[in-house]
Amino acid sequence: MADTVLYPERELKVVGTQPVRPDGVPKVTGLAQYGADFTLPGMLWGRILRSPHAHARIRAINTKKAEALPGVKAVITAADLPEQKFDYVGPERVAINFWHMTRNILAREKVLYEGHALAAVAATSKSIAEEALKLIEVDYEVLPHVIDVDEAMQPDAPLLFEDMITRGVQPPPTKPSNVSKRIEFKLGDVDKGFAAADEIVEASYKTKPVHQGYIEPHACLARFDTDGQAEVWSSSQGHFVVRTFTSRLVGMKVGDLRCHAAEIGGAFGGKTVVYVEPIAVVLSKKSGHPVKIMMSREEVFKASGPTSGASMTIKLGVMRDGRIVAAEGIFKYQAGAFPTSPVMNGCMCSFAPYDIANVRTIGYDVVCNRPKTVAYRAPGSPISAFAAESTMDLAARRIGMDPIEFRLKNIARPGSQTVWGAKLAHAGFAETLHALQKHPGYKAPLGKNQGRGVAAGYWFNGGGESSATVHVNEDGTVVVAEGSPDIGGSRASIALMAAETLGIPYENVRPIVADTNSVGYTQATGGSRVTYATGMTVINACNKVIDEMCVRAAKLWKVERADVIWEDGHARPAGKRAGEFEPLSFKAIAAKRTATGGPITASAAMNAEGQAPGFSAQFCDVEVDPDTGYVKILRYVAAQDVGRAIHPGYCEGQIHGGVVQGIGWALNEEYIYDRNGRMENPGFLDYRIPVASDVPMIEAIMVEVPNPNHPYGVKGVAEANIVPPTATIANAVHSATGLRLTDLPMSPPKVLAALDSARKR
Amino acid sequence: MAKHHVTATLNGSPVEFLCETQQTLLEVLRDELNLTGTKEGCATGDCGACSVTVGGRLVCSCLVLGAEVEGKRIETIEGMASGTELHPLQQKFLEHAALQCGICTPGMLIAARSLLERKPDPTEEEVRYWLAGNLCRCTGYNKIVDAVLAAAGEMRRA
Numbered sequence: 045m046a047d048t049v050l051y052p053e054r055e056l057k058v059v060g061t062q063p064v065r066p067d068g069v070p071k072v073t074g075l076a077q078y079g080a081d082f083t084l085p086g087m088l089w090g091r092i093l094r095s096p097h098a099h100a101r102i103r104a105i106n107t108k109k110a111e112a113l114p115g116v117k118a119v120i121t122a123a124d125l126p127e128q129k130f131d132y133v134g135p136e137r138v139a140i141n142f143w144h145m146t147r148n149i150l151a152r153e154k155v156l157y158e159g160h161a162l163a164a165v166a167a168t169s170k171s172i173a174e175e176a177l178k179l180i181e182v183d184y185e186v187l188p189h190v191i192d193v194d195e196a197m198q199p200d201a202p203l204l205f206e207d208m209i210t211r212g213v214q215p216p217p218t219k220p221s222n223v224s225k226r227i228e229f230k231l232g233d234v235d236k237g238f239a240a241a242d243e244i245v246e247a248s249y250k251t252k253p254v255h256q257g258y259i260e261p262h263a264c265l266a267r268f269d270t271d272g273q274a275e276v277w278s279s280s281q282g283h284f285v286v287r288t289f290t291s292r293l294v295g296m297k298v299g300d301l302r303c304h305a306a307e308i309g310g311a312f313g314g315k316t317v318v319y320v321e322p323i324a325v326v327l328s329k330k331s332g333h334p335v336k337i338m339m340s341r342e343e344v345f346k347a348s349g350p351t352s353g354a355s356m357t358i359k360l361g362v363m364r365d366g367r368i369v370a371a372e373g374i375f376k377y378q379a380g381a382f383p384t385s386p387v388m389n390g391c392m393c394s395f396a397p398y399d400i401a402n403v404r405t406i407g408y409d410v411v412c413n414r415p416k417t418v419a420y421r422a423p424g425s426p427i428s429a430f431a432a433e434s435t436m437d438l439a440a441r442r443i444g445m446d447p448i449e450f451r452l453k454n455i456a457r458p459g460s461q462t463v464w465g466a467k468l469a470h471a472g473f474a475e476t477l478h479a480l481q482k483h484p485g486y487k488a489p490l491g492k493n494q495g496r497g498v499a500a501g502y503w504f505n506g507g508g509e510s511s512a513t514v515h516v517n518e519d520g521t522v523v524v525a526e527g528s529p530d531i532g533g534s535r536a537s538i539a540l541m542a543a544e545t546l547g548i549p550y551e552n553v554r555p556i557v558a559d560t561n562s563v564g565y566t567q568a569t570g571g572s573r574v575t576y577a578t579g580m581t582v583i584n585a586c587n588k589v590i591d592e593m594c595v596r597a598a599k600l601w602k603v604e605r606a607d608v609i610w611e612d613g614h615a616r617p618a619g620k621r622a623g624e625f626e627p628l629s630f631k632a633i634a635a636k637r638t639a640t641g642g643p644i645t646a647s648a649a650m651n652a653e654g655q656a657p658g659f660s661a662q663f664c665d666v667e668v669d670p671d672t673g674y675v676k677i678l679r680y681v682a683a684q685d686v687g688r689a690i691h692p693g694y695c696e697g698q699i700h701g702g703v704v705q706g707i708g709w710a711l712n713e714e715y716i717y718d719r720n721g722r723m724e725n726p727g728f729l730d731y732r733i734p735v736a737s738d739v740p741m742i743e744a745i746m747v748e749v750p751n752p753n754h755p756y757g758v759k760g761v762a763e764a765n766i767v768p769p770t771a772t773i774a775n776a777v778h779s780a781t782g783l784r785l786t787d788l789p790m791s792p793p794k795v796l797a798a799l800d801s802a803r804k805r
Numbered sequence: 806m807a808k809h810h811v812t813a814t815l816n817g818s819p820v821e822f823l824c825e826t827q828q829t830l831l832e833v834l835r836d837e838l839n840l841t842g843t844k845e846g847c848a849t850g851d852c853g854a855c856s857v858t859v860g861g862r863l864v865c866s867c868l869v870l871g872a873e874v875e876g877k878r879i880e881t882i883e884g885m886a887s888g889t890e891l892h893p894l895q896q897k898f899l900e901h902a903a904l905q906c907g908i909c910t911p912g913m914l915i916a917a918r919s920l921l922e923r924k925p926d927p928t929e930e931e932v933r934y935w936l937a938g939n940l941c942r943c944t945g946y947n948k949i950v951d952a953v954l955a956a957a958g959e960m961r962r963a
Contacts, residue, residue: 064899071907072895074842074882078908081841170832171825257942259846259854260908309844309908310942341847532905532943693902693948700945701905728851728940736933736946 058544065536079263079279090337091173093163095155098189098413098721109179115172117331122150126295144382156381159346166327189413189721196222196412224383225409229463237370237402241361249431251788252714255350260309266324267334282568293322305529313419345726351420352377356431366453370402380416386424394428396502399460422503422763433499433771447498470656472685472749480683495780500661501767505760506571507652510578511564514585516644520631525558527566528578533694545586547613572760577652588646596640654753658764660684666776673796683745687759699744706769809872816884824871833871842882853939856912863919882911894956903952905943
């Protein structure tokens with residue numbers, strides 16, 4: 045779709061209501077089937093052998109003893125997967141290199157992090173599979189490792205890839221390093237901007253990798269038949285992605301692999317790649333049995349996710365009237381063991397909320413001996429926003445301006461230039477700041493040791509490829525088959541939009557997430573794209589159905605198609621035949637399908653454009669315990685431009701959830717390593733995500749500035765909300781203590797150390 | 806080693822199963838009895854996704870061995886609704902949009918029912934502390950707490 049269509053505002057009947065989700069009952073009765081809940085006759089259990097070392101050369105793997113254990117049906121290593129070409133493919137922001145990917149699935153020359161998979165077994169029971177792993181002998185040559193991003197960039201750092209030459213530098217460096225890539229964005233002339241500034245504020249920041257923390261570990265079931273066809277049931281954000289990656293990694297035709305989307309127990313970006321699926325397929329192929337693999341929680345922490353930790357420096361030039369005249373950001377992101385962190389997003393999003401004439405952002409993508417990073421909710425943006433929005437707060441303090449006023453003074457509006465060249469095409473940012481500013485709590489008095497902080501955040505939101513088919517049943521009910529795994533209630537929003545478009549009750553629409561052989565290609569659920577792009581695809585299919593219903597009505601009335609219009613869920617005679625016949629309901633036409641031409645069904649497929657960016661602005665009140673350093677969240681208010689809330693309950697839920705994940709990121713969550721590069725906290729006891737008693741009720745303000753490119757005004761809602769929290773809280777801690785915390789997480793020991801050192805001064 | 810033969814009461818009906826010594830109640834429920842409504846989130850007692858009651862007591866089924874439940878009364882999510890009638894907690898979770906992905910929901914419901922059996926009129930704070938052992942990564946807990954309080958209100962009126 046090259047051109048976007050502008051949709052007029054209209055009165056809505058179904059969109060905006062809050063019915064029970066179509067997939068709700070099985071989820072409260074325990075009958076919904078998630079990745080680990082499928083079984084097949086003759087099924088084996090797969091388990092994966094993982095490296096105990098952060099960095100080691102694999103001299104030899106001997107699987108003979110494991111293979112000889114009774115009950116073991118297959119043992120595989122990287123030798124069972126085809127080699128892949130070294131090539132970065134796909135759009136730069138999310139480029140993929142299958143040479144790297146296959147080495148992450150099963151290590152080849154070296155293991156690059158503790159938990160790196162290097163062999164797998166399938167056996168008749170879990171306990172036999174576990175026993176067999178202990179019988180696999182690996183001869184390692186342990187190598188020096190590097191965990192921290194700044195250390196990994198040192199010239200004498202241990203190299204993960206001895207031949208890695210930094211991309212994006214001219215002329216290319218002659219020496220290899222751990223820097224996979226350098227990127228730079230420029231707008232205007234920052235040096236001139238800084239020279240003209242009344243005040244310059246500069247600070248450096250560090251963040252730790254954090255895990256997406258979905259409660260359901262990765263799990264799948266695979267069956268490979270001797271004719272070369274296979275089926276996979278797995279917990280994934282994109283079963284078409286599972287098909288693309290798995291077929292490529294295993295070396296089979298795309299058409300031979302059928303993938304089913306299991307119910308998914310949380311993902312937040314972490315299930316946009318594959319880990320266990322190719323292994324289960326190859327184990328099944330080798331054993332002749334279906335194979336199920338479930339990761340343990342420890343495996344999830346050590347070998348999946350997380351997002352990057354980073355080291356960053358921000359410099360802002362401001363005028364005394366509050367205008368920002370120059371902004372510069374240097375962002376060094378950990379990619380983990382293989383290239384491609386979301387640093388490019390960080391460079392693009394950091395200053396995107398603002399209209400600044402002179403901007404430069406520089407990003408470094410750095411490998412280190414940690415698990416390969418994966419997308420995590422607005423990938424890259426919360427990290428750079430921590431640095432940028434903390435510095436925004438410092439700048440507002442420097443010139444003595446209210447932080448919301450300061451942001452409003454600089455806020456991007458339609459037509460504002462972004463650092464990557466595009467102009468902002470949508471309104472909603474200023475409206476959101478105004479809504480936050482009007483919250484009565486913003487002016488409420490604070491007590492002792494209490495503080496208030498403000499921050500804002502930007503996310504692109506997504507469009508992309510989706511497919512859907514609408515089937516009309518003989519009783520007037522409808523099945524909507526679409527290809528987007530539902531991770532937060534999207535079947536509800538899809539059914540609401542279908543019901544609205546068709547003019548039938550919500551309960552008469554049954555949406556399903558169809559498997560890869562039952563619906564057209566659909567990109568993964570991510571980038572806040574589903575309600576926008578898949579929603580629009582479903583609406584297009586519904587409009588085709590309406591057209592067909594009018595054709596059928598014309599046949600029944602023996603009139604021209606042009607003399608039938610669709611209004612309020614009914615076909616009505618119009619034009620020269622107006623009033624000649626009683627209107628025919630959706631149900632009445634559906635009942636006549638056989639006599640009027642057979643099944644009524646319509647498909648639509650598109651590559652949706654015209655999405656509007658997400659913007660969230662938040663404030664919070666904290667109290668800092670001077671004796672323990674514990675930061676208690678007293679109040680949290682999050683305003684977000686949602687375009688139009690299709691199902692307000694789930695829309696609000698996205699804001700609550702994103703904010704609480706951000707609170708965890710700000711206050712508790714981090715990967716902790718020992719000196720051997722082994723993770724010390726690979727469990728929910730020590731990697732502490734927020735629990736119910738840690739947080740207050742999050743107050744969500746849904747600002748509705750409709751996106752004119754979508755029939756119902758949808759903007760993505762899932763991600764922008766996680767961008768501001770870390771800086772919001774850091775700014776509140778500053779307000780409470782007078783101290784600027786620049787290292788995440790702001791856990792009690794770190795806050796206490798800062799308080800103590802201030803007390804000594 | 807020979808498997809253990811265990812007899813117990815599961816959701817009101819007699820049940821017997823064989824299990825290995827190291828098999829947890831969670832594994833027995835899921836892998837031997839095909840009751841997959843009880844979820845594994847961590848297998849270390851930290852997330853609460855596998856919450857069930859044994860003899861009326863709320864436990865993480867990943868921390869109980871299958872062999873330990875001989876003669877005991879076990880209640881899982883599959884036994885929460887009465888036939889086709891949902892428990893008020895189940896109904897309120899649906900009405901309040903208290904689940905997004907739903908993986909923590911069975912454990913949350915079992916834990917919340919245990920709370921309301923002990924305390925029919927809990928405060929928001931009591932709900933938050935009682936459910937502090939049940940992790941949810943999607944909802945930020947707002948709507949879960951709302952749903953539990955709403956269900957408590959309805960059950961008191963019933």
